Amino acid sequence: MKKPSIPNLSEKIAIPLAAVNSPQRIAILLAIGKGEACVCHLETALGWRQAYISQHLMALRKADILQDRREGRYVYYRLKNASYLDLITASATLSGLSAETISAVINTQVYPSCECPHCVPAVIPVSSLTVKPSS
Numbered sequence: 001m002k003k004p005s006i007p008n009l010s011e012k013i014a015i016p017l018a019a020v021n022s023p024q025r026i027a028i029l030l031a032i033g034k035g036e037a038c039v040c041h042l043e044t045a046l047g048w049r050q051a052y053i054s055q056h057l058m059a060l061r062k063a064d065i066l067q068d069r070r071e072g073r074y075v076y077y078r079l080k081n082a083s084y085l086d087l088i089t090a091s092a093t094l095s096g097l098s099a100e101t102i103s104a105v106i107n108t109q110v111y112p113s114c115e116c117p118h119c120v121p122a123v124i125p126v127s128s129l130t131v132k133p134s135s
């Protein structure tokens, strides 16, 4: 097998770096973290308008970084590959932040002011709590 040239390798290596080259994209990836998040959760987490977030979500999906899943009236976004969080953490430490600072914000948080199903767990219907007699 022919050894790949450095310019060829570099072109490939630059793809994921270029995909997360804006503070907005990084913020969204941190807010989603290892879990999944809907647009309304990101609105609460980042304090940005929905249209603005949707625009960046679309770009991240197009770059094959995010995948989405519909459940009822909510669309949840998650990272296709958690290695992007490692990439962001590495960049954070290069800019003088500690890895702990980043891991503290990566973890999916629950916001009291957010009304998404992740932050407000669904009310369990009383009927489902009825103990069924064991036979």
Ligand SMILES: [Zn+2]
Pocket (backbone or CB within 6 Å): 040, 041, 044, 111, 114, 115, 116, 117, 118, 119, 120
């Ligand atoms: Zn939420």
